[in-house]
Amino acid sequence: MRIFRAGLRKMIGRPASFVSVGLLVGLLGLILLAAATVQENGARGSANARALITFPGAYDLILSFMFGLGGLVAVIYGAAIAGSEWGWGTLKNAVARGESRTRYMLGTFAAIVVMVGLGLAITFVLGVLLAVVAASIAGISTAGLTDADALNRLPAMVARGWFAVVEEAGLGFAIATLARSQLAGIGAGIAFYFGEGFASIFFPDVIKYMPFAVARASIDTGGGGFGGGDGGAAAAAQALTPDTALVLVGVWLVGALLVTVLFTERAEITG
Amino acid sequence: MTSPGTLALATRGLRKSYGKRLALDGLDLSVPEGVVYGFLGPNGAGKTTTMRLLTGLLHPDSGSIELLGRPFRRGDRQRLFEVGALVENPSFYPYLSGRANLGVLAQSGATVPKGRIEELLELVGLRERAKDKLSGYSLGMKQRLGIAGALLSDPKLLLLDEPANGLDPAGIVAMREMLRRLAAMGKTVFVSSHLLAEVRVLADVVGIIAAGRLVREGPLDSLLGDQGLVRVRVARSEAGAARAVLERIAPTDADGDPADPEPWLSVHVEPNRAGAVNRALAEAGIYASGLESGTDLELLFLQLTGGGAPSSEGTFGAAGVTAGVAPSQATGGNAATKDGQG
Numbered sequence: 334m335r336i337f338r339a340g341l342r343k344m345i346g347r348p349a350s351f352v353s354v355g356l357l358v359g360l361l362g363l364i365l366l367a368a369a370t371v372q373e374n375g376a377r378g379s380a381n382a383r384a385l386i387t388f389p390g391a392y393d394l395i396l397s398f399m400f401g402l403g404g405l406v407a408v409i410y411g412a413a414i415a416g417s418e419w420g421w422g423t424l425k426n427a428v429a430r431g432e433s434r435t436r437y438m439l440g441t442f443a444a445i446v447v448m449v450g451l452g453l454a455i456t457f458v459l460g461v462l463l464a465v466v467a468a469s470i471a472g473i474s475t476a477g478l479t480d481a482d483a484l485n486r487l488p489a490m491v492a493r494g495w496f497a498v499v500e501e502a503g504l505g506f507a508i509a510t511l512a513r514s515q516l517a518g519i520g521a522g523i524a525f526y527f528g529e530g531f532a533s534i535f536f537p538d539v540i541k542y543m544p545f546a547v548a549r550a551s552i553d554t555g556g557g558g559f560g561g562g563d564g565g566a567a568a569a570a571q572a573l574t575p576d577t578a579l580v581l582v583g584v585w586l587v588g589a590l591l592v593t594v595l596f597t598e599r600a601e602i603t604g
Numbered sequence: 605m606t607s608p609g610t611l612a613l614a615t616r617g618l619r620k621s622y623g624k625r626l627a628l629d630g631l632d633l634s635v636p637e638g639v640v641y642g643f644l645g646p647n648g649a650g651k652t653t654t655m656r657l658l659t660g661l662l663h664p665d666s667g668s669i670e671l672l673g674r675p676f677r678r679g680d681r682q683r684l685f686e687v688g689a690l691v692e693n694p695s696f697y698p699y700l701s702g703r704a705n706l707g708v709l710a711q712s713g714a715t716v717p718k719g720r721i722e723e724l725l726e727l728v729g730l731r732e733r734a735k736d737k738l739s740g741y742s743l744g745m746k747q748r749l750g751i752a753g754a755l756l757s758d759p760k761l762l763l764l765d766e767p768a769n770g771l772d773p774a775g776i777v778a779m780r781e782m783l784r785r786l787a788a789m790g791k792t793v794f795v796s797s798h799l800l801a802e803v804r805v806l807a808d809v810v811g812i813i814a815a816g817r818l819v820r821e822g823p824l825d826s827l828l829g830d831q832g833l834v835r836v837r838v839a840r841s842e843a844g845a846a847r848a849v850l851e852r853i854a855p856t857d858a859d860g861d862p863a864d865p866e867p868w869l870s871v872h873v874e875p876n877r878a879g880a881v882n883r884a885l886a887e888a889g890i891y892a893s894g895l896e897s898g899t900d901l902e903l904l905f906l907q908l909t910g911g912g913a914p915s916s917e918g919t920f921g922a923a924g925v926t927a928g929v930a931p932s933q934a935t936g937g938n939a940a941t942k943d944g945q946g
Contacts, residue, residue, distance in 0.1 A: 339708045342704070422692070426695050427713065429661060429684065431660075431687075
């Protein structure tokens with residue numbers, strides 16, 4: 334618990350936390366405001382753009398964005414946190430004070446889980462506010478904001494999405510631990526993220542079981558356009574049911590944490 | 605060597621290699637309780653590897669470690685609850701303040717009493733800057749914070765790797781006084797350093813490591829007792845005669861390059877007999893072009909470590925191998941220094 338609290342204290346003050354949420358909210362805001370400025374002219378593109386800021390459909394855009402690009406941001410965030418522990422020598426400090434390596438890494442990751450939840454919640458709330466503003470600018474009714482069906486679906490979607498994004502953060506965390514470096518961890522995390530999407534074009538039957546594909550599939554419950562990311566991986570992931578994918582998300586998350594813990598326990602800390 | 609039973613720290617046959625490179629080759633350390641122990645060695649001798657092993661960052665290939673009278677093996681991490689350490693550079697979160705960094709560090713390992721952080725910030729002189737982000741700290745301030753971090757749990761055994769790094773002269777004096785005070789309170793302070801002058805004035809007991817092995821260990825005064833030396837420089841044509849004169853006073857060695865037009869001769873006498881050495885030469889019609897003397901840790905260090913220390917940090921240059929005595933350490937006679945010393 335002490336490590337968890339210390340982890341939260343470290344992450345709340347860390348610029349990477351603000352930048353991650355700021356990036357998500359900023360980009361989402363730009364999309365929503367861009368959609369608001371599209372003139373209604375009867376064309377299909379115009380109708381699609383207006384659909385993005387029309388509730389309850391706007392919820393789908395916000396969640397898709399949060400869990401799509403949010404997944405990539407989570408990989409980077411997880412890698413940054415784990416990598417800096419090695420690069421800055423702060424893991425060394427804790428170990429030299431007699432702290433358990435396993436507890437340190439798991440406590441730190443638990444803080445990441447909370448930070449990811451906090452970041453997603455902030456992004457969602459601000460995203461909805463921005464969508465309302467965009468709808469107002471475009472002169473679109475916001476009556477669908479309280480659509481009962483959409484609101485009923487939200488908690489389950491958010492919970493699944495959070496879990497998926499946490500898994501992606503866990504992958505970044507594990508990769509950076511293996512790399513013992515922020516930069517290498519972030520670079521490798523991004524490469525895996527996009528590499529998996531690219532590989533799904535050639536090996537869809539294999540890639541659909543891979544961590545980022547299952548994360549996308551786990552939130553694609555058919556109720557909306559969740560999933561984000563690239564089309565190839567999303568298409569490949571279609572073969573898995575969301576519930577199967579959710580189980581695999583759990584398997585990948587546990588695997589990532591196991592790798593992190595085993596590597597850290599065995600590692601010779603020389604930095 | 606100190607008798608077992610009163611040891612705060614002991615290693616026996618400690619071996620560690622990195623791939624094919626052997627870093628420690630059967631290290632036997634015996635650090636008595638309540639002393640300041642200076643752990644000396646040239647760069648690459650194995651000091652930092654030893655520190656890492658003592659703090660559980662590395663695992664030995666073989667050999668044993670005892671911390672505060674009890675074995676310290678893999679998994680015995682709680683032994684470190686009574687140990688404070690500063691290994692290599694002070695490591696902190698650059699975006700947090702000094703106070704917050706200590707707060708975060710205090711959440712790991714042994715519990716830290718309330719109010720301890722403020723006490724330590726005061727002790728290391730950082731109270732005024734405690735709110736500032738670490739990224740704005742100088743190296744010396746980071747070092748002070750690192751020392752505060754090592755003292756968080758009021759440890760019985762303090763392991764400090766090059767603690768004077770980056771400190772200004774006032775900071776070095778303050779740190780020295782603080783470490784002496786801790787030792788006076790019964791705590792054991794193990795200081796790894798290559799700053800011989802610093803160890804000379806700080807340590808009670810010294811261990812010298814070279815090529816991964818302990819080559820000498822014992823109370824500093826005892827080690828230096830037989831290290832008195834007077835060195836004279838004479839013309840090569842007179843070196844033979846000078847040596848014959850000096851041999852009558854004490855055993856004398858030729859020093860350095862024999863082809864040197866003015867070779868050095870080392871006379872193994874107390875430093876305060878430099879005048880007598882000079883007089884004896886003068887009476888024989890031989891005039892020294894250089895004379896230096898001292899009771900010298902550096903000399904002992906260079907002899908024991910083969911003098912082959914890399915000079916990347918500018919501390920032990922090639923000139924130091926033959927010249928030996930820094931002005932601040934000379935205790936008698938004329939102190940002729942060379943470039944790169946002192």
